[in-house]
Amino acid sequence: MAQVSAANIEIICNDTGGNITKNYYIRQYTPQHTITRETIAAARNGTPMVVFGKDTGKRVMIIAGVHGNELPPQLAALKLIDYLADKKINGTIYIVPFLIPSSTARSSRYWNDQNPNSIANYKGTPTNRVLELAKERSIKALGDFHSTQPGGTPGEDAVFCSKAPTYESYRIACYISKNSHSRLVAYGKAGLEYPGALEDVCNLAGIPSVTCEVLSPHGMAAPASIDRSFKQMLLFLKYSNVLPDTILTISQAVKSANLIKGYYESHKGLPEDVTINSYDYSMGQVLCLFCKVVVKISSGYASRISMGNVNSAIVSSGSYNPGKIYKSEYLRVAGRILAFIEIYNRAPNYASTSLGRIPFQRLIYMYSKILNFYGFYGRLPGYVTI
Numbered sequence: 378m379a380q381v382s383a384a385n386i387e388i389i390c391n392d393t394g395g396n397i398t399k400n401y402y403i404r405q406y407t408p409q410h411t412i413t414r415e416t417i418a419a420a421r422n423g424t425p426m427v428v429f430g431k432d433t434g435k436r437v438m439i440i441a442g443v444h445g446n447e448l449p450p451q452l453a454a455l456k457l458i459d460y461l462a463d464k465k466i467n468g469t470i471y472i473v474p475f476l477i478p479s480s481t482a483r484s485s486r487y488w489n490d491q492n493p494n495s496i497a498n499y500k501g502t503p504t505n506r507v508l509e510l511a512k513e514r515s516i517k518a519l520g521d522f523h524s525t526q527p528g529g530t531p532g533e534d535a536v537f538c539s540k541a542p543t544y545e546s547y548r549i550a551c552y553i554s555k556n557s558h559s560r561l562v563a564y565g566k567a568g569l570e571y572p573g574a575l576e577d578v579c580n581l582a583g584i585p586s587v588t589c590e591v592l593s594p595h596g597m598a599a600p601a602s603i604d605r606s607f608k609q610m611l612l613f614l615k616y617s618n619v620l621p622d623t624i625l626t627i628s629q630a631v632k633s634a635n636l637i638k639g640y641y642e643s644h645k646g647l648p649e650d651v652t653i654n655s656y657d658y659s660m661g662q663v664l665c666l667f668c669k670v671v672v673k674i675s676s677g678y679a680s681r682i683s684m685g686n687v688n689s690a691i692v693s694s695g696s697y698n699p700g701k702i703y704k705s706e707y708l709r710v711a712g713r714i715l716a717f718i719e720i721y722n723r724a725p726n727y728a729s730t731s732l733g734r735i736p737f738q739r740l741i742y743m744y745s746k747i748l749n750f751y752g753f754y755g756r757l758p759g760y761v762t763i
């Protein structure tokens with residue numbers, strides 16, 4: 378059934394095609410590149426699915442346009458297709474940017490007069506086709522992206538999931554919720570509240586799945602709502618670790634250390650994230666980065682640092698007696714922090730030192746001071762005062 382184009386686009390349903398450029402907002406906000414143009418052209422023949430990766434490794438799926446009148450996620454999916462076009466993927470990402478192009482073309486919520494998100498349990502429907510495909514391709518996580526109108530349900534940025542039978546859905550939803558300020562809506566068992574919803578039928582089939590919503594009036598889109606949906610999609614992919622690691626230089630790390638040191642000293646706390654090379658890093662990633670850089674510099678092998686996903690500490694806790702930490706000790710502590718991150722994929726709440734337990738936030742400040750010194754003098758300090 379699959380027809381493959383140069384950009385690796387498959388048509389997954391044949392009776393859903395439409396000319397989505399008839400939709401003003403799609404015309405207005407589509408990134409104008411070859412791959413997005415090919416995707417939109419393919420939509421005339423049915424539902425296009427763009428495949429990134431070689432159909433191997435960890436496989437995840439992003440769906441938008443279950444409701445044709447919810448435009449921000451469909452435009453965000455096009456933006457994501459554009460964003461991933463030149464990237465190397467750790468695994469395979471399947472993106473369906475508009476499930477029902479004929480509905481998107483006329484900004485309609487319905488397919489054959491039915492709500493497509495309540496009939497995923499019926500054979501032959503577009504949402505059921507996605508379920509079948511997700512099973513065939515052994516999808517390990519599925520994100521279904523919607524928008525919700527003011528006063529609607531939920532009427533705000535949100536992530537929906539059910540804890541049973543596939544608990545991993547809840548973990549994905551928590552991660553996206555925490556990192557995007559989307560309200561977490563977690564149900565007990567899938568299929569009770571919303572039988573026939575794509576997310577529910579996937580969860581029931583053992584495929585971890587979430588529904589993400591951004592606030593936007595139906596039949597409209599704006600750059601801000603498209604960006605918020607895009608961010609939810611990136612978080613979904615980051616959780617699954619399918620995005621390639623980013624590479625940073627020592628001098629980029631030192632620059633961010635100077636920024637964070639200054640911020641900490643004037644605000645007595647840390648920013649939520651820091652932008653390095655137009656990419657946002659969480660404070661968990663920042664601690665990991667600083668520890669890696671300090672260890673690299675001390676080994677005399679100052680090269681580039683690869684950064685994957687690292688969650689922040691659960692809480693920043695612990696107390697210690699202010700004083701000096703000597704170089705041999707702060708290097709040992711950095712090694713222990715990195716070992717912890719390796720196992721738990723998050724930063725520790727504190728690190729035990731000769732001064733006591735130094736909390737997560739102070740650890741970031743401590744290593745930012747060390748790198749700030751390195752930036753000035755070109756060597757690591759003999760000790761740091763904390």
Ligand SMILES: [Zn+2]
Pocket residue numbers: 443444447494523524
């Ligand atoms: Zn919807």
